[in-house]
Amino acid sequence: MGYDVNLIFKIIGIGILVGVAHYVLKSSGKEDYALIATLGGLGIVLIWVVQLLGTFFDQVRSVFKLF
Amino acid sequence: MEIMQLVGLGLVAAVLAVTIRHNKPELAMLLSVATGIMIFLAVLGKIGAVIDVLKELSERASLNMVYLGTLLKIVGIAYIADFGAQICRDAGEGAIGAKIEFAAKILVLVLAVPIVAAVLQSLLKLVP
Numbered sequence: 001m002g003y004d005v006n007l008i009f010k011i012i013g014i015g016i017l018v019g020v021a022h023y024v025l026k027s028s029g030k031e032d033y034a035l036i037a038t039l040g041g042l043g044i045v046l047i048w049v050v051q052l053l054g055t056f057f058d059q060v061r062s063v064f065k066l067f
Numbered sequence: 068m069e070i071m072q073l074v075g076l077g078l079v080a081a082v083l084a085v086t087i088r089h090n091k092p093e094l095a096m097l098l099s100v101a102t103g104i105m106i107f108l109a110v111l112g113k114i115g116a117v118i119d120v121l122k123e124l125s126e127r128a129s130l131n132m133v134y135l136g137t138l139l140k141i142v143g144i145a146y147i148a149d150f151g152a153q154i155c156r157d158a159g160e161g162a163i164g165a166k167i168e169f170a171a172k173i174l175v176l177v178l179a180v181p182i183v184a185a186v187l188q189s190l191l192k193l194v195p
Contacts, residue, residue: 007101008080015087015094022090042093049097049104056104057147063115064143065136 007048014041073106096158103150137182141175 018041025034060066080102088095118139125135148171155164 005076008083008098011094011098011101012083012087015091019090045094045097049101052101052104056108059108059111060143060147063111063118064139066140066143
């Protein structure tokens with residue numbers, strides 16, 4: 001089976017970390033930093049997922065001979 | 068038993084996604100995307116084996132390979148479009164999912180036009 005299950009735990013780790021950072025920054029009055037932390041976490045996870053999606057599309061293309 | 072591993076992966080990911088959905092719904096959506104891709108990748112190789120068998124059978128029946136290729140392309144388009152549409156619907160964007168399915172239908176129709184034309188051509192041959 002050619003997949004990396006660790007990615008799920010990495011995503012969850014980033015999610016919990018960003019949630020805690022968001023909470024702490026918001027309660028100390030730095031709302032703009034909280035937004036930046038959320039966006040950063042979302043960007044990192046988005047890069048991982050888009051890379052995975054690219055390999056997925058390549059696989060489907062090679063299996064079904066799509067163009 | 069590969070199905071046990073896949074069900075376990077799905078259950079773990081579902082629990083984690085429910086945990087995180089409360090305060091970070093966008094990350095929960097990306098998590099479900101990643102899980103779906105992993106489960107799909109795990110079974111894609113087996114689909115490839117089945118397709119190889121189908122190809123061999125069609126060669127033995129001396130079918131035109133163009134038709135089988137078109138059929139496979141249609142199946143691939145349907146799989147990918149269904150995947151994307153379901154993820155959009157999960158994220159609460161049912162309208163975008165419906166548009167993805169619409170686009171897939173049109174692309175399938177474009178691919179199927181040569182086959183329909185061939186059927187009509189052979190029908191015309193039958194008519195005196």
